[in-house]
Amino acid sequence: MSSTNPFLDPGWQADLYGDASRLASRSNALMRAKTSGRHVPDTIVQLVQTHHERADRLGVALDIGCGRGTSSRVIAEQLRPRSLLGLDAAPALIDKARERACRMPGVLVSFLQGDFHQLPLPTGSCDLAVAAFCLYHSLHPERVVAEIDRVLVPGGLAVLVTKSLDSYREIDQLVAAAGLDLRAERHESLYVSAHSGNIASLAAASLDVVTTEHEEHSFTFDGHDHIAEYLATNPKYDLAPGLYGNPGALAAALHEVLPDQLLTTRSVITFVVARSRGGCP
Incomplete structure (x- = not known):
């Protein structure tokens, strides 16, 4: 890893998201380990149903940073807006989202490559x-929130989701104890730009915050082989040549120095629901 935060370094983006399989591998390893915490896309839907006055008749719903389209699909299936638009900066992820998108009568689902600092949508065009x-991929997340406010109809709803600064600290401890990166516990959090501690204030700069919910999610990896699948795609650490992207080599390195055992780690997931200040529709 470079000395800069890889989530905020443009030079890392091709490595992180140039191939959708990297994100899929990391997400799958993490989700297999999950032992507590609500399913995030379902929770987003529930928050919209609770706080949007027209949740049953949405016009345009925008999924920013849609990745491989996981949340986009759930939003389209459960909320059934007239139109669902997923936007991401990475072409490979947009291609995968298009492949995974299901056909749903009555819902126009589309995906677009774009910059969330300059959303390619008209002012006042989105209900959600x-x-x-x-947001933690931006050096200036407040600009993204201002753009969200711009594209929302008056009274339109935004749902922002992020993680705590100390997410997965137990993995940091393991990496340091194994000697894979002795500074693992001292690296800057990947989520420093927009995290559980500042996301509400970021939202409040442009939107009216309706509610903020914090929920601890727990994950238990069933041994070194499992944790290596996650570590191999995590750019946070300064790993020796040949280890990044190589779960087999990482697992072997862990087995060599530490007894194989379960590893439980945690992250606080924060949901902020906020409304455009233009007044109720």
Whole structure:
């Protein structure tokens, strides 16, 4: 890893998201380990149903930083807006989202490559905007929130989702104890730009915050082989040559120095629901 935060370094983006399989591998390893915490896309839907006055007749719903389209699909299936638009900066992820998108009568689902600092949508064109696990990829997340406010109709709803600064600290401890990266516990959090501690204030700069919910999610990896699948795609650490992207080599390195055992780690997931200040529709 470079000395800069890889989530905020443009030079890392091709490595992180140039191939959709990297994100899929990391997400799958993490989700297999999950032992507590609500399913995030379902929770987003529930928050919209609770707080949007027209949740049953949405026009345009925008999924910012849609990745491989996981949340987009759930939003389209459960909320059934007239139109669902997923937006991401990575062409490979947009291609995968298009492949995974299901055909649903009555819902126009489409995906677009774009920059969330300059959303390619008209002012006041969206009833709902979701930004889940993406704002920490911006050096200026407040600009993204201002853009969200711009594209929302008066009274439109935004749902912002992020993680705590100390997410997965137990993995940091394991990496340091194994000697894979002795500074693992001292690296800057990947989520420093937009995290559980500042996401509400970021939202409040442009939107009216309706509610903020914090929920601890727990994950238990069933041994070194499992944790290596996650570590191999995590750019946070300064790993020796040949280890990044190589779960087999990482697992072997862990087995060599530490007894194989379960590893439980945690992250606080924060949901902020906020409304455009233009007044109720």
